[in-house]
Amino acid sequence: MSGQISWVELPAADTARARAFYCGLFGWGTSEFGPDYHVIGGGPAGAIAPRGDGFTHPRVYFGTGDIDASAKQVRELGGHSEDVQTIPGVGRIAHCHDDQGTPFSLYEPAAQD
Incomplete structure (x- = not known):
């Protein structure tokens, strides 16, 4: 597990628009895990989350x-x-x-x- 990609977060200024885009493009689903944090279903292990200071590009988590x-x-x-x-x-x-x-x-x- 060490060093393997275990999670990806996609930042978005508008998470509803991002969910519509990625779900339309790849056929993913999403489910809300927390306030405006949406776990991806049927795709990579990850989530669509609000963009913030220092979080403007996809974030990769290594196990x-x-x-x-x-x-x-x-x-x-x-x-x-x-x-x-x-x-x-x-x-x-x-x-x-x-x-x-x-x-x-x-x-x-x-x-x-």
């Missing part, structure tokens, strides 16, 4: 089995990692930039009981 160690390694390799965030029932994420400024995110799934 990791130990997000704390991976975030630390990002910094050791000259990149930047924001604080690790816990998403209840989903797992933990950290938004990062590599040593050349390219944004990406890390994802560690929640432990299964």
Whole structure:
């Protein structure tokens, strides 16, 4: 799982328009997961979400089995990692930039009981 793309977020100024576009283009469906956050069905593992500061291009999440160690390694390799965030029932994420400024995110799934 480490290093594999596990999730993609597509930013949109108008998520209703983006959903109509991508669902029309690819035949996807969507379901609302949170306020204006729409999980893609019948397509890649991901969501359509509101565009925001620093979130203007698709965001790729790479899986990791130990997000704390991976975030630390990002910094050791000259990149930047924001604080690790816990998403209840989903797992933990950290938004990062590599040593050349390219944004990406890390994802560690929640432990299964």
